[in-house]
Amino acid sequence: xxxxxxxxxADADFTARxxxxxxxxxxxxxxxxxxxxxxxxxxxxRKDAALIEYTNRFDKLAIRSGQELELTQQQLRQALDALxxxxxxxxxxxxxxxxxxxxxxxxxxxQYTDGDDAxxxxxVTPLDRVGLYVPGGKASYPSSVLMNAIxxxxxxxxxxxxxxxxxxxxxxxxxxxxxxxxxxxxxxTIGGAQAVGALAYGTETVxxxxxxxxxxxxxxxxxxxxxxxxxxIDMVAGPSEILVICDGDTDPDWIAMDxxxxxxxxxxxxxxxxxxxxxxxxxxxxxxxxxxEDMPRKAVxxxxxxxxxxxxxxxxxxxxxxxxxxxxxxxxxxxVAHPEQWVDNIRHAGAIFLGRHxxxxxxxxxxxxxxxxxxxxxxxxxSPLGVxxxxxxxxxxxxxxxxxxxxxxxxxxxxxxxxxxxxxxxAEYRYKSR
Numbered sequence: 042x043x044x045x046x047x048x049x050x051a052d053a054d055f056t057a058r059x060x061x062x063x064x065x066x067x068x069x070x071x072x073x074x075x076x077x078x079x080x081x082x083x084x085x086x087r088k089d090a091a092l093i094e095y096t097n098r099f100d101k102l103a104i105r106s107g108q109e110l111e112l113t114q115q116q117l118r119q120a121l122d123a124l125x126x127x128x129x130x131x132x133x134x135x136x137x138x139x140x141x142x143x144x145x146x147x148x149x150x151x152q153y154t155d156g157d158d159a160x161x162x163x164x165v166t167p168l169d170r171v172g173l174y175v176p177g178g179k180a181s182y183p184s185s186v187l188m189n190a191i192x193x194x195x196x197x198x199x200x201x202x203x204x205x206x207x208x209x210x211x212x213x214x215x216x217x218x219x220x221x222x223x224x225x226x227x228x229x230t231i232g233g234a235q236a237v238g239a240l241a242y243g244t245e246t247v248x249x250x251x252x253x254x255x256x257x258x259x260x261x262x263x264x265x266x267x268x269x270x271x272x273x274i275d276m277v278a279g280p281s282e283i284l285v286i287c288d289g290d291t292d293p294d295w296i297a298m299d300x301x302x303x304x305x306x307x308x309x310x311x312x313x314x315x316x317x318x319x320x321x322x323x324x325x326x327x328x329x330x331x332x333x334e335d336m337p338r339k340a341v342x343x344x345x346x347x348x349x350x351x352x353x354x355x356x357x358x359x360x361x362x363x364x365x366x367x368x369x370x371x372x373x374x375x376x377v378a379h380p381e382q383w384v385d386n387i388r389h390a391g392a393i394f395l396g397r398h399x400x401x402x403x404x405x406x407x408x409x410x411x412x413x414x415x416x417x418x419x420x421x422x423x424s425p426l427g428v429x430x431x432x433x434x435x436x437x438x439x440x441x442x443x444x445x446x447x448x449x450x451x452x453x454x455x456x457x458x459x460x461x462x463x464x465x466x467x468a469e470y471r472y473k474s475r
Contacts, residue, residue, distance in 0.1 A: 043329055043343055046351040047322070050360055062351055063368060065279060065309070065417055070259065077234040077263040084238030089245040095235040100208040107246025112217070112228040120217035128215065135407040136187050136222045142409030143192040146428035152437055157447050160439035165432050167197035170248060172240035172272075173225070174255035175216055177206040177232055182256070183219035184405060188412050188426065189254045189275075190223035196431035201225050202250055204240065206232020232257075237264035241272045254413070254426065275426055279417035280309035280349075283401055284370035284390075286361045288377040289318030291397045297328035299374060302402050304345035305338040311349040313368065315361040322352045362386035369420040372401045391420045445471035 048058055083091040089107040097104055104110060121129065152162025173189045176182055186203070193201050203220055205213075207230040220228055229247055231239060237257075243249030252273035253265060265274045283303040285296055300312035316322055329346070333339050355361045362383055365373055369389035377383060380395035387393055391414030392404050405412045413426035440448060449472040456464035 043326070043333065043346055045326065045329070045346045047326075047353075048351070049354045050356060050364065059353075059364070059367070062313075062349065063311075063418065065349075070263075073259050074263050074267075077260055077267060080234040081238040081241075081264060081267055084235055084244065085242045088239075088243075092231060092235055092239050092244050092247070095233065096206075096231050099233055099235075100206055100230075102207070102210065107244065110229045110231055110246060112230060114221075117217050117221035117225070117228065120212075120214040121221045123214050124218050129218070131407075132183060132187075132215065132218060132222060135184065136191065136219070138407055138409040139187050139191045139411075140195065143195045143411070143428050146192070147196060148429055148432055148434065155444075157444040158441040159444040159448065160437065162437035164435040164437055166435065167199070168193075168251045168273075168431050168433065169198075170200040170202065170250045171198050171431060172250035172253040172255075173201060173203045174232075174236060174240075174253060174257050174261060175203060175205040176257060177208070177211070177213065177216065177230075181213040181215050183213070183215040184412065185256060186216055186219035186223055186225070190220065190225050192411065192426065192428045193254075193431045194224050196428045198431050200227070200248075202240065202248065203228045204231050204236040204247075206230065206236070208232075232261075234260045234264035237261060237268060241268035252431070254430070256413075275413060275430060276415065276419070276423070278413075280311060281306040282311045282371040282416055283313070283374065284365055284368055284372070285312075285314045285374040285376055286358065286365060286383075287314065287316045287318075287321065287374075288358060289316055289321035290378065291376045293321065293324040293328040294332060295397070295400070296325050296376065297332050299376075299400055299402075300325075300329070300346070300350065301332070301336060301342050302400070303372065304342040304350065305336065306341075306345075308341055308344040308348060310345045311370075312346060313351045313353065313370075315353050315355050315364060317355050317357050317361070319354050322354060326352060358383060359386065365390065369415075369418040371414045371416045371420065372404065374399065374401060389418075389420045391415045391425055440471075 093104050096102060148165045150163060150165045152160055154160050171193050175186055190201055203225045205216060237253060239247040240250045240253050250272060254275040262277050266277055281303045285299055287296055303310045304312045314325060333342060336342055365387060366389045371391040373390035374394040375383055376397050384393060392410060394401060404410060411425045411427055415423040449468040452468035453465040
């Protein structure tokens with residue numbers, strides 16, 4: 042029997058129990074961090090020599106030169122052409138939907154002239170070069186390639202560098218095909234902290250990038266933390282999360298499987314169901330018990346549900362939305378009759394799925410919006426990955442003599458107030474030198 046937590050929002054200790062459920066110790070392992078620090082320092086100092094050494098050691102390869110680490114565009118196209126027809130069609134359809142959605146996102150440059158003849162504005166520019174980390178080997182995450190690479194290209198990034206490890210020489214045709222469909226410019230068969238270091242600092246073979254995006258293991262996450270500041274990063278993601286709000290009229294098997302869809306990621310993933318219907322919670326639990334045995338990853342799902350999952354009875358859907366805002370989940374399903382009536386009540390969520398048919402899995406692969414989402418309650422202040430993450434904004438300021446007369450006097454007063462005489466004099470020269 043699955044020992045998933047059950048409680049009611051009316052319980053006297055509800056807040057304390059919810060806080061305990063949400064608590065997650067995200068501190069990194071000191072041993073991992075120390076190992077990563079050494080690898081990064083070595084990559085920075087010895088460049089290709091260190092990169093080749095670590096790649097051979099960790100991926101059990103026999104690379105002799107940096108040139109052997111790069112795949113050609115022809116190899117990417119060959120991987121695409123080698124896919125079975127059904128897989129290629131699905132990948133192409135997903136890529137087109139992701140591209141279509143993100144083409145609606147780009148920021149725009151703008152400017153205006155104020156009453157003092159000053160021209161003010163914003164110039165939007167894509168990043169010059171971006172690095173994309175993709176897990177490799179037996180792990181195959183072509184959806185991760187699409188979700189990271191396509192918005193970068195839509196943003197106008199001229200050079201996108203992908204790194205993907207190939208332990209024992211194993212390559213995923215799906216991953217390489219996704220790179221071809223996403224117009225990735227260069228692909229290197231490297232992984233781990235050494236790949237992050239190569240992207241951040243550059244080597245004789247791998248050019249340095251301006252930002253690193255994409256998921257990875259604990260070593261990759263630790264490396265991204267350490268190189269932030271030298272380069273930008275997307276985020277350091279926590280475990281996957283799903284919160285389902287249901288009125289009690291959705292098929293309980295559907296809801297149970299939606300909870301499984303996040304629980305199967307790992308033992309620390311979080312799956313929570315909120316409903317005002319106690320009998321529905323009972324039916325979902327029965328579905329969990331019945332469906333779990335047929336899941337290939339049932340041990341992981343069970344551990345996740347028992348460690349961090351919960352079935353919570355609420356007073357009504359309004360309270361469910363209020364609790365959802367406290368949880369600020371990565372994925373939120375509004376599995377209710379009229380979800381549009383409740384969506385404005387939701388303030389904090391990475392992605393909101395409206396209605397009984399909008400399951401989280403569709404968002405992971407092909408709906409169109411990005412599946413790189415804020416976790417660990419960071420949806421309170423951050424957003425899904427998008428085109429805007431691959432663009433930067435520069436302010437535009439053009440001042441006429443008329444503007445300098447007025448603005449210079451304001452600036453000089455404030456500068457003297459801060460004790461910065463050179464600032465004041467610089468502004469004064471503009472209006473006193475007429």
